Each structure stands twice: as structure tokens, then as C-alpha cells.
Amino acid sequence: MANYRQNKQRPKSHATNQYESRQTENDDVPLEYTESSVNRRSSSTEKKKNKHRLWIGITVLIAFGMGIYFQGSTSTIKDVQSDGIGKGMQAGVLLVSSDDLADLAARDFKIEMKENTTTSRMLIWDFAAEDGDVVTVKVDGNILQTDINIMNNPVAVDIPVPSVVEIIGVKDGGGGITYGVKFPGAVHNSAYFNAAPVGSSNAYTITVQ
Known part of the structure; x- marks a missing residue:
């Protein structure tokens, strides 16, 4: 009976020794390996931080550039x-809230178009x-389009x-007839602002480079 009890207890003792052996093996992991794992994690974290800082810097530069652009x-x-x-x-583009604030003199302009240009558009709007x-718009003395109600959105005339x-000024809605025009394809990328009292006209001489 005593022998039976001893045999029954031996596997338990053996299992305990195996557990202790595995625990000892884990305790014997080289310190260099542990430090290497920590260093890799630290390096990965630092890279993420640097990437985050980079994107913040790019965002700030873009915002700064847009601010300068719109201000200018x-x-x-x-x-x-x-x-x-x-x-x-x-x-x-809108420049004033009412025509009487424009204080523009009636003028004629010369517009130079880029080489080989044979047709263009005139964009006209109320600024x-x-x-x-x-x-009313005339071209070379002939009426091209009559009674254009000029609005803030440009109207295109070929x-x-x-x-x-x-x-030619036809009707004054109040404060004088003022308008802006632009000719896409012109050498100088400019808009022209003018006044056309009723019955008077402004001339735009369109030439080729």
C-alpha cells in the first residue's frame, strides 16, 4: 500500500519539475534579446511620431501658402x-456694391490677342x-447682340x-452703366472696367500679335 502511494505521487512530482524547468528556461532568456525587442518597438513608435510631424508641417505650409494667395x-x-x-x-469679379461708387471714366482700349487667333469671346458682366x-454690342459697325442685361455672372459673346x-449704353438701372469685360486668349491676362452712359459707346480694338 505504501508503494502504491509512492508511485502515485511520482508523476505529480515529475510534472512539477517540468513546469519548473520551463520557467527556468524563460528566466534564462538573454537580456540582449529583450532589449532588442524594446528597441524595435521604440524605433517604430518614433517613426510614427516623425511621420505625424511631417504631415502636420505639410498641412501648415499649404494653409500658409493659400492664405498668401488669397490675400494677394x-x-x-x-x-x-x-x-x-x-x-x-x-x-x-465684383468690385463695388453699387455703380455710383465705381467712379470710372469712359475709355477705349486696344486688346492684343495671341498669335494665330481668329475668333474669341468677350465676357461681359456687372462688377x-x-x-x-x-x-448693345456691335462688331465692325454691325449689331451683334442687342439689349444685353448685364449681370454679375459673365455673358459670353463670340x-x-x-x-x-x-x-453701347442702352439703359441705366441706377447710378450709371458700369461693366467689366475680358477677352480669353489675349496676350495680357487682364480684365477691363468701363462706364458707358446711355447713348454713348466704348470701343475695343482687337488685334493679333
Whole structure:
């Protein structure tokens, strides 16, 4: 009976020794291996931080550049009052809230188109309030389009090149007839701002480079 008890206890003792052996093996893992794992994790974390900083820097630079661009591209009526020319201004730009604030003189302009240009468009719009101003367009003395109600959104009129385009004031909606025009394909990327009292006209002489 005593022998039976001893035999029954031996496997338990053997299992305990195996557990202790495995535990001892884990305790004997080289310190260098543990430090290497920590270093790899630390390096990975640092790379993620650096990547995050990089994207933050790029975002800041883009925002800064856009701020400079939009600040530099702000147009006012003072930019065009001296000669009626808005250098680099886009068609449809709004400069004042009402026509009587424009203080523009009626002018004629010469527009030079790029080489080999035979046709173009004239974009015309009201750069102030939409108050019902109406104009008629002539090309080389012939009526091309009558009674154009100029609005803030540009109206496109096809024109031949070369030619002389006239814009004639027909109806003053209040404060004077003022408008802007632009000719896509012109050598100088400018918009032109003008005044056309009722019955008078502005001439745009379109030439080729």
C-alpha cells in the first residue's frame, strides 16, 4: 500500500519539475534579446511620431501658402480706377456694391490677342450691383447682340479677330452703366472696367500679335 502511494505521487512530482524547468528556461532568456525587442518597438513608435510631424508641417505650409494667395488676389475698385485695367483679374469679379461708387471714366482700349487667333469671346458682366443695366454690342459697325442685361455672372459673346467691338449704353438701372469685360486668349491676362452712359459707346480694338 505504501508503494502504491509512492508511485502515485511520482508523476505529480515529475510534472512539477517540468513546469519548473520551463520557467527556468524563460528566466534564462538573454537580456540582449529583450532589449532588442524594446528597441524595435521604440524605433517604430518614433517613426510614427516623425511621420505625424511631417504631415502636420505639410498641412501648415499649404494653409500658409493659400492664405498668401488669397490675400494677394483680393481685388478692389482702387486697383482699376486710374486706367480701367485689372491685371490678372478673373471674369466675374465684383468690385463695388453699387455703380455710383465705381467712379470710372469712359475709355477705349486696344486688346492684343495671341498669335494665330481668329475668333474669341468677350465676357461681359456687372462688377457692381445687378440693377438692370442694359447694353448693345456691335462688331465692325454691325449689331451683334442687342439689349444685353448685364449681370454679375459673365455673358459670353463670340467675336471675330481682328475686329472693333463697341459696347453701347442702352439703359441705366441706377447710378450709371458700369461693366467689366475680358477677352480669353489675349496676350495680357487682364480684365477691363468701363462706364458707358446711355447713348454713348466704348470701343475695343482687337488685334493679333
